[in-house]
Every structure is written in C-alpha cells, then in structure tokens.
Amino acid sequence: MAQDRAALERQFRSWLEQTIWPRARAAGVSRGTFTAAFDGVALDWELPDLAPPGAPEAAPRRQRQAEFSAPERYFRRGAVEGAAAVGREMARRHAATLAAVERATGVPGRIALAIWGRESGYGRAAIPHDAFAVLGTKGFMGRRADYFTDELIAALRIAEAGHAPQRAMRSSWAGALGQPQFMPSSFLRYAADGDGDGRADIWRSEADTIASIASYLAHHGWVPGRDWGFEVTVPETVSCTLEGPDQGRTIAQWEAMGLRRVSGKPFPEHERRGEGYLLMPAGRHGPAFVVTPNFYVLKAYNMSDLYALFVGHVGDRIAYGMGDFEGRWRPVAELMRSDVAAMQRALEARGHDVGGADGLAGYKTRRSIGRWQERAGRPATCFPEAGMRAALTR
Numbered sequence: 150m151a152q153d154r155a156a157l158e159r160q161f162r163s164w165l166e167q168t169i170w171p172r173a174r175a176a177g178v179s180r181g182t183f184t185a186a187f188d189g190v191a192l193d194w195e196l197p198d199l200a201p202p203g204a205p206e207a208a209p210r211r212q213r214q215a216e217f218s219a220p221e222r223y224f225r226r227g228a229v230e231g232a233a234a235v236g237r238e239m240a241r242r243h244a245a246t247l248a249a250v251e252r253a254t255g256v257p258g259r260i261a262l263a264i265w266g267r268e269s270g271y272g273r274a275a276i277p278h279d280a281f282a283v284l285g286t287k288g289f290m291g292r293r294a295d296y297f298t299d300e301l302i303a304a305l306r307i308a309e310a311g312h313a314p315q316r317a318m319r320s321s322w323a324g325a326l327g328q329p330q331f332m333p334s335s336f337l338r339y340a341a342d343g344d345g346d347g348r349a350d351i352w353r354s355e356a357d358t359i360a361s362i363a364s365y366l367a368h369h370g371w372v373p374g375r376d377w378g379f380e381v382t383v384p385e386t387v388s389c390t391l392e393g394p395d396q397g398r399t400i401a402q403w404e405a406m407g408l409r410r411v412s413g414k415p416f417p418e419h420e421r422r423g424e425g426y427l428l429m430p431a432g433r434h435g436p437a438f439v440v441t442p443n444f445y446v447l448k449a450y451n452m453s454d455l456y457a458l459f460v461g462h463v464g465d466r467i468a469y470g471m472g473d474f475e476g477r478w479r480p481v482a483e484l485m486r487s488d489v490a491a492m493q494r495a496l497e498a499r500g501h502d503v504g505g506a507d508g509l510a511g512y513k514t515r516r517s518i519g520r521w522q523e524r525a526g527r528p529a530t531c532f533p534e535a536g537m538r539a540a541l542t543r
Contacts, residue, residue, distance in 0.1 A: 169298070199286070200290055259464035304318065392427045
C-alpha cells in the first residue's frame with residue numbers, strides 16, 4: 150500500500166501540473182501563487198469519500214447508526230444557551246459593524262451572529278485543514294472530483310487576490326473556508342470587506358466574517374423588515390399535512406384558521422399581510438411555527454429545517470433574551486436513516502412525493518406520512534415512528 154500511495158502521490162503532482170496549472174493560469178493565477186499554494190501539500194488519506202484511481206469501486210456503506218434521531222438533540226440547552234451568551238458578547242463588541250451591515254444589506258445583525266456562532270463558534274472552533282490539501286485531494290480522487298476541482302480553482306483565485314495571507318487558507322474536511330464556512334466559489338460571489346482594508350479575510354477578520362454572512366443572505370433573497378418566523382400553537386382542526394413552503398397563506402389566513410403566537414402577542418400587522426408557511430419539524434411531537442420567506446433564505450445557507458430554526462431561535466435569544474420554545478419536544482423513536490429511507494420508498498410507491506428517499510425526514514416526507522395516516526384512519530402525527538415501516542411495506 151505504501152508503494153501504491155507513493156505512486157499516487159507522483160500522479161497527484163503530475164495532475165496538478167498538467168491539469169490544474171493550465172486552468173489556474175487561464176483564470177489569472179500567477180505561477181508564484183500556484184507554487185506557494187501547493188508547497189508541501191500531499192494527498193490527505195484521512196478524508197472521507199475518496200476513490201483513488203484504479204481502486205475497485207467501494208460498496209456504499211450501510212447507514213446503521215441512528216442518524217435520524219430526536220430533533221430536540223439539535224437544541225441541546227448547553228449549545229443554545231452557549232451560542233446565545235457568546236452572541237450577546239459579540240453583539241456588544243461589534244455593534245458598529247453590525248449596524249452598518251444591517252443598513253447595507255437589510256439582514257439583522259442577530260441573524261448574522263447566530264450563523265457565525267453555528268458555523269465556527271464565533272471563530273473559536275478549530276479550522277483544521279489546509280484548503281489546498283483538501284480540495285486537491287478531493288479533486289484528484291474524490292467521488293465528486295469535478296466539483297472539487299472547480300472549487301480548487303476558485304481557492305487559487307482567492308489566494309491570488311490576496312484575501313488570505315500565506316498558509317491562512319484553512320478549511321473543513323469538506324473544503325469550507327474560514328469562520329463563515331464558505332466554499333471557495335461562494336467566497337468569490339459573496340465574501341465582503343467589513344473593515345475597509347480592501348480584503349475579505351474570513352479567517353482572521355471578525356468584521357469581514359459578519360459582512361460576508363450578511364452578504365450571502367442578502368444575495369439569496371433576504372426580505373428586509375420581515376422576521377424569520379414565530380412559534381405558534383396549531384389547533385387539532387388544522388392538519389399537519391399543510392406544512393411546507395409550497396402551501397403558503399398570508400399570516401392573517403393562518404390566524405383565521407386558529408393559529409396563535411405562543412407569546413400571546415398578536416402577529417405584527419405588516420407580517421399579517423405577508424405570506425407565511427407552517428413548519429412542524431417534529432410533526433405533532435414538537436413545537437410548531439409559522440415561518441416567513443426569510444426562513445428559506447436561512448436554509449440556503451444549510452438545507453436543514455433544524456439548522457434554520459436553530460439560527461432563528463439563537464438570534465432571538467441574542468437580541469430579545471427569549472427562552473426555550475414553549476412547545477415541548479416529546480419522545481420519538483430513535484430510527485436509523487435506512488429505516489426512514491425504506492418508509493420513503495414505500496410512500497413513493499403509493500404515489501407520495503417525499504422529496505427523495507435519503508433517510509432524512511424533511512417537510513415532504515413528514516406531510517406524506519401525515520397524508521398516509523389520514524387516509525388509513527390514523528391520527529396524523531406527520532413524523533416517522535417505530536412500526537411504521539412494517540405497516541407501510543406489508
């Protein structure tokens with residue numbers, strides 16, 4: 150294996166010279182930048198999803214772990230309270246930057262702070278990898294080689310522009326850069342200079358990090374003046390199958406159906422006129438929300454309902470001192486992703502659109518479960534449950 154790896158290292162160096170350097174040069178990257186980027190860089194064999202040239206196709210690993218578990222785990226008290234506490238400190242420290250960014254983009258400072266906290270612990274989390282080693286390895290022998298090769302060229306363009314000093318180009322194992330965890334192509338499109346020095350240094354500059362996150366959200370359609378959403382109570386007369394961004398109503402219409410804010414306050418008048426969407430991330434087993442289009446802008450940052458909900462909730466705690474959700478996360482079965490995927494395939498066979506059999510219970514899967522339950526004369530919970538797989542597949 151050592152000999153095989155040594156041969157692949159030589160192939161890697163040849164690939165850099167013969168494939169990457171011509172593309173980089175055409176993109177405006179100098180030879181000096183290229184050489185410095187790969188000085189001392191070798192293949193990183195510890196990265197996941199590698200497919201070395203000539204190696205047999207690896208069989209997909211069966212997902213046996215209980216990856217699909219209780220949504221409440223995403224909202225562990227320590228994680229939420231810690232993110233909010235440090236976020237309030239950062240709000241005081243960066244008050245001027247946050248105000249300027251909000252004026253420029255319409256994105257509330259509390260939202261930019263909450264994303265920063267979730268992505269890198271406000272810059273306190275280690276960013277362990279050399280970006281060129283990660284992107285080079287994945288471009289050369291990753292399972293999504295073309296994608297990572299394009300990202301590698303983008304990273305070289307960032308280095309050429311001088312946004313990061315030598316060896317500051319640190320990334321996650323997936324190649325996401327700096328404190329906001331931008332892929333290089335996203336950096337080129339959305340990174341912003343928040344401190345006025347002419348660079349967008351998302352590795353060391355907190356102001357640039359804040360400005361870049363807000364820039365990303367603004368470019369993805371953040372609607373200034375609207376909130377992300379509101380926790381609500383949903384009467385039993387309103388079906389959980391009404392969830393989803395394709396089933397929007399004005400918030401006034403949701404209110405007329407009996408949905409109420411848990412705080413007891415009325416919805417703001419300008420929000421009542423706007424469109425809202427039912428969100429029940431644990432179906433009838435957890436808190437419910439009416440969310441706005443801005444919630445789905447948060448999902449553009451990370452395509453997870455729970456991620457977007459965490460960001461909105463932590464932002465509210467930072468700015469308004471809010472406490473836990475009023476609705477309680479009730480116990481749910483600890484299911485493997487393979488079990489959920491089997492349910493999804495069974496629902497697809499019955500004509501339901503579950504959004505793909507990926508083992509993750511997004512809103513299309515949740516409401517499909519609810520529709521199946523209603524048709525079967527069962528109480529609709531809109532959430533995968535133990536025993537449901539057997540009932541769906543028999």
